[in-house]
Amino acid sequence: MMLPTPSTSHVCFDHVYEPAEDSFLLLDTLSSSSEAAFLQNRFSNAQSPPPLVLEVGVGSGVVLAFTAANAERIFGRQDILTIGTDINSFACQAAAQTVRTAITEYGHGKTISLDVVNGDLASCLRPRSVDVFIFNPPYVPADLPDFARHDKYNVLPDGQKKTTFEQDSYLLELSYAGGEDGMVVTNRMLDQIPEILSTGRGVAYVLLCAQNKPEAVKQRIRQWGIGWMAETVGSSGKQAGWEKLQIMRVWKEALNLQ
């Protein structure tokens, strides 16, 4: 079944990441029949508390909007909660609009979208509150931008209605540059995952590219402690036998003490 892609026609792609192959791999993976089955098994009990879906780095909001609008198909229920964060304030404004539109247009208005907050990763989320975590990080091996300019570039220039060219370049760098192995931002995020995921039903989806050394990343996660799992559940763009992009699912298996 083809699910409609949320409209992002209001988003200015000069300084907000434009949905690309990575974004679409995330959408396809979350709505694939195998992931939907996994998620419904965890969340579809109609009277259990609504799951909280957090996307870090929402960008245009296309992934969170898709998840919200297709909650029934993905989670087997419509009463889910969504929340997003991005370090780029222009992305926050754009994404909030994308989610609102998608929910009214084809989500039957039933999903509850909370807010999109301007912040670093998930640092403002209450510990153990996130049931489903989604992250399409800046994953390209390239120098991180100079954050000293962030406060200045995160808002419109004084008295102006438009961003400057340097500002736009900085904001776009934030969306792809991942430092060494493209893993600097992702590693900081992975460190927070055990703390933010809810006990029992929390699950995380993180996009990796081939240069991120995904096999080593997954191995490291499995060493977080007993029960921690990391598997590839979606991939695209085979290159010389390597998947160019993949979606890794991270979760903790409940211990069966019998």
Next chain:
Amino acid sequence: MKLLTLNFLTCAVKTCKSSPAAFPLHPRDATLQVVETELNLAFLKNMLPRLMWDELRVVADEVCGFLLSFPPPCFPCFPFPPTRSDLVVGGEAGAAATAEGEEEVEEVPSQTAQDLHRVLLETTVHEGKLVCGNCGHEYKVMEGVPNFLLPGHLV
């Protein structure tokens, strides 16, 4: 930002995470906006066990102070915390009737459900600050978007 969002947020300062005083964050100098949305009864019912009621009450009481221009949907207006039945006119007819194959009756949201919906999802902080009760840090809210970036995050 919606008041319900405050049920999931805490101070972004690392050392505040373990302090009970860092949650909830306290709205200050807030300009509120009421944004009407459709009420989702199933959501409200399922949300009851998930809400942090004491913290929600703190926030709602603080915010009531700003609600001068319209009747406050303050917490004392409804049983606290409400049950699933409190949210439906005439109580939750419920599962039993439907299971017996009778025609499913459309449940009508009670005043309590409407008040809860108003507080959680329709009352939003448009401009203002969110203050941490532990370290005193003030997070600005601009055009409905709170800014949680700390200088330390960006080095």
